[in-house]
Amino acid sequence: MATRTDPKKDVVILGLGWTGSILGMELAQEGLEILALERGEDRNTVPDFQYPGVIDELKYGIRYGFMQKPTKMTLTVRHNTEQTALPYRHLGSFLPGDGVGGAGIHWNGHTWRTQDVELRLKSYVEETFGADIIPEGMQIQDWGVTQEELEPYYDRLEYMMGISGKAGNINGEIQEGGNPFEAPRARDYPNPPLDNTYDAELFADAARKFGYHPFPRPAANASRAYTNEYGMQLGPCNYCGFCERFGCLNYSKASPQTCILDALKQKPNFSYKTHAEVLKIEKAADGKTATGVTYFDEKTGDEVFQPADLVLVCTYSLNNVHLLLLSGIGQPYDPATGEGVVGRNYSYQMTGGTALFFKDKNFNPFIGTGSVGMSIDDFSISQIDFAEEGFIGGSYITGGHTGGRPIQQLSTPPGTPSWGQGWKEAAGQWYACKMSIGSHGSNMSYRDCYLDLDPTYTDRHGRPLMRMTFNWKDNDIKMTQFMKGKIEEVAKSMNPDKMASGFKHDGSQYDVRPYQSTHNVGGAIMGTDPKTSVINRYLQSWDCHNVFVMGASAYPQNTQYNPTGPLGALAYWAADAIRKDYLKNPRPLM
Amino acid sequence: MTDIPGRVSRRGFLMGSAASAAYATLMNPSLSYAQGELPPLEEYEPVYFTADEWRFVMAACDRLIPAEGDGPGALETRVPVFIDLQMAGSFGDASDWYMAGPHQPDADPLLGFQSPLTPAQIYRQAIPAFQEWCQTTHGDAFENLDSATKDKALTSLQKGDVALAPELRDFFSFLLQNTKEGYFADPKYGGNYQLKAWAYIGFPGARAAYTEWVTRHNQTYPLPALSISGERA
Ligand SMILES: Cc1cc2nc3c(=O)[nH]c(=O)nc-3n(C[C@H](O)[C@H](O)[C@H](O)COP(=O)(O)OP(=O)(O)OC[C@H]3O[C@@H](n4cnc5c(N)ncnc54)[C@H](O)[C@@H]3O)c2cc1C
Numbered sequence A: 001m002a003t004r005t006d007p008k009k010d011v012v013i014l015g016l017g018w019t020g021s022i023l024g025m026e027l028a029q030e031g032l033e034i035l036a037l038e039r040g041e042d043r044n045t046v047p048d049f050q051y052p053g054v055i056d057e058l059k060y061g062i063r064y065g066f067m068q069k070p071t072k073m074t075l076t077v078r079h080n081t082e083q084t085a086l087p088y089r090h091l092g093s094f095l096p097g098d099g100v101g102g103a104g105i106h107w108n109g110h111t112w113r114t115q116d117v118e119l120r121l122k123s124y125v126e127e128t129f130g131a132d133i134i135p136e137g138m139q140i141q142d143w144g145v146t147q148e149e150l151e152p153y154y155d156r157l158e159y160m161m162g163i164s165g166k167a168g169n170i171n172g173e174i175q176e177g178g179n180p181f182e183a184p185r186a187r188d189y190p191n192p193p194l195d196n197t198y199d200a201e202l203f204a205d206a207a208r209k210f211g212y213h214p215f216p217r218p219a220a221n222a223s224r225a226y227t228n229e230y231g232m233q234l235g236p237c238n239y240c241g242f243c244e245r246f247g248c249l250n251y252s253k254a255s256p257q258t259c260i261l262d263a264l265k266q267k268p269n270f271s272y273k274t275h276a277e278v279l280k281i282e283k284a285a286d287g288k289t290a291t292g293v294t295y296f297d298e299k300t301g302d303e304v305f306q307p308a309d310l311v312l313v314c315t316y317s318l319n320n321v322h323l324l325l326l327s328g329i330g331q332p333y334d335p336a337t338g339e340g341v342v343g344r345n346y347s348y349q350m351t352g353g354t355a356l357f358f359k360d361k362n363f364n365p366f367i368g369t370g371s372v373g374m375s376i377d378d379f380s381i382s383q384i385d386f387a388e389e390g391f392i393g394g395s396y397i398t399g400g401h402t403g404g405r406p407i408q409q410l411s412t413p414p415g416t417p418s419w420g421q422g423w424k425e426a427a428g429q430w431y432a433c434k435m436s437i438g439s440h441g442s443n444m445s446y447r448d449c450y451l452d453l454d455p456t457y458t459d460r461h462g463r464p465l466m467r468m469t470f471n472w473k474d475n476d477i478k479m480t481q482f483m484k485g486k487i488e489e490v491a492k493s494m495n496p497d498k499m500a501s502g503f504k505h506d507g508s509q510y511d512v513r514p515y516q517s518t519h520n521v522g523g524a525i526m527g528t529d530p531k532t533s534v535i536n537r538y539l540q541s542w543d544c545h546n547v548f549v550m551g552a553s554a555y556p557q558n559t560q561y562n563p564t565g566p567l568g569a570l571a572y573w574a575a576d577a578i579r580k581d582y583l584k585n586p587r588p589l590m
Numbered sequence B: 001m002t003d004i005p006g007r008v009s010r011r012g013f014l015m016g017s018a019a020s021a022a023y024a025t026l027m028n029p030s031l032s033y034a035q036g037e038l039p040p041l042e043e044y045e046p047v048y049f050t051a052d053e054w055r056f057v058m059a060a061c062d063r064l065i066p067a068e069g070d071g072p073g074a075l076e077t078r079v080p081v082f083i084d085l086q087m088a089g090s091f092g093d094a095s096d097w098y099m100a101g102p103h104q105p106d107a108d109p110l111l112g113f114q115s116p117l118t119p120a121q122i123y124r125q126a127i128p129a130f131q132e133w134c135q136t137t138h139g140d141a142f143e144n145l146d147s148a149t150k151d152k153a154l155t156s157l158q159k160g161d162v163a164l165a166p167e168l169r170d171f172f173s174f175l176l177q178n179t180k181e182g183y184f185a186d187p188k189y190g191g192n193y194q195l196k197a198w199a200y201i202g203f204p205g206a207r208a209a210y211t212e213w214v215t216r217h218n219q220t221y222p223l224p225a226l227s228i229s230g231e232r233a
């Protein structure tokens, strides 16, 4: 029960990470009274990401200083509906953010657009290959928006973030040196590509010999000084090698802090509270709208009711789904019957890679940024004949590295003992001589991969934790094994002294321990049918029309790319629908 | 890092540790940043570990990253000090972790850490259990075995051949991970003494600014390692 009720706001934003900051800025321009509630602490480049304190691998890279603390919030995990789910007690496989800026402070910055066919995957597969190639239990869907509709919003996102890259397709004209398989874009990236590290160049040269089309991976690490539409300034990246898992010391990595928040904080109609953990979205008596939210004020210990006309859920995909389940917004998904929607179609990211060791090369691994690298999209979703290969999906493949932080990023060749003199000598001998080629691939959605409330484990407020039921499936393992074949071919052509591959294989089960990606998607998916989606194509709840749910929880299945490009574009797209349509006449937009 | 009441503060030496003349040869030696040597490791008084535990930790680190061969060993780089301070701090007591029950410590390892015990408690309970196994199997406490037998014993521990309660099954992986962390973390945490582990592999530490070096492919970066406190190797 709330111990306090605060004065009503027009808009309450739940979570002040990437999507919360974008929505805050866009709606502040409408003159609305906006309050953002952020559960974690306030964070600013100075003092939080300042040199030299932030260059601390143990504190931030290994002990996860900037990330969600499981003691305050976590979930439980199991492989299938027969198993008992157990808590994700310390971070490993994925690293959700916490505090102002969210995971947007400690991301890498790979900023992609999806392919057109990914947004209408089910239709594309059925039209092109026939519905019968979709395996039993796979539950892919169309998103309800097209790439063409999203193009202007991707453009805004990329210009807001100051992305460094090279266009491959401007209005249908293929551009030399860019990604020829990308969907048409209206103009080039705002900044030129970053300088390539040695490994990226070697990979690109080798890939060209196979007839592939390498291009610079689009990077939210600025390649030069840049000012965005909000007047926020980025300075050129200095390849510090402490990028992902760290806040940027140099105002170079796009983050809510560097691209939005200082401008937003100047708006008198915007305010935010930290240490304010939203516990529940409150519904009106008729259940058709929300009246506001109840949050826990960590500083006073109060439970506060914050009334608002518009509730924007921006708490990161997993937290979004958890909040909807706890608030009773939308019917929970039941895998036994296939009915219900909240929690449906949780999916992840299928990654793998090959390490190459060269006795006579020095890669200076410590010189790197979160996103530098040369990629190919020759084996992307739109380029693969699913019927012939026997799987649905694809990957982008990259040569490059982000840093040489020795606790996390040092690796030794296959056959090296894990300790003792053999390990020590191999560590010294090979530290600078290793490069890798990675595959970043799609993951389809399945009937029995989903999110619901755990029957046993609770959080510090006594509320059920969310439960994840997830495992790798044959389709996606086949996809990654296909990529392994392609990558090893290129790798061998580069003549390394030693080589080692790590890809999921037959029988691989989901392991929560090693880091894989913070690309948890689905569970509050978008679509055009309320029977199979939680939100409509404007990210508006089908159940409560004044609740909009941002983030990768909207993805009906994962794309082959990192999620922030599409979720950022969708945030601008939803903001536009709210500004141009919803505010004038609040109602279900579909 | 907390100072324990009633003990001499160690913060002084940990924060401003010394630089090595030996590794300063790459630079103009007059630029190296020296604050004097720390007292020998043997004189270090552990904050968390008991005397018995400390003998084990010292001996185990000495095998996990031995002095033999190229590169400094774990004792030369004061890795045991790092582990001791980690046990006394928020890692040791799992303060960020979800520790609520019910616990199923023998669960499928793919579902991750499930022990009801914190890392510090795991060290505390697993060390005597492993010592007992060493006594029964090899006839002496771990630290008294010869190097080859120590390596054998650690291999058995790593492979799960030493019968430990399921609550303790992550002991070896913590020990190995913490040893490597102590070797490579910033010296302010008590290990990587005089930045020797960084200097050995060629990691420049906290330099964090390489703009004009990105395109100098396959060349050796010239500056030695730098720590957060400004100490240089
Ligand atoms: C190490 C790492 C590397 C990554 N690299 C990339 C990459 O290269 N490319 C890419 O596309 N993506 C990357 N990501 C993912 C990217 O960070 C996320 O996609 C993005 O930040 C999601 O935006 P969001 O607004 O949904 O969530 P966030 O930016 O995480 O913001 C959510 C905010 O909500 C707050 N919150 C949560 N629950 C509550 C509550 N109950 N009440 C109040 N506040 C709450 C959180 O504290 C957080 O501040 C990476 C992530 C990590 C961790």
Ligand code: SF4
Binding pocket: A220, A221, A222, A236, A237, A238, A239, A240, A241, A242, A243, A244, A246, A247, A248, A249, A250, A251, A252, A253, A368, A369, A370
């Ligand atoms: S690599 Fe560049 S963008 Fe990343 S943290 Fe360092 S300076 Fe910032």
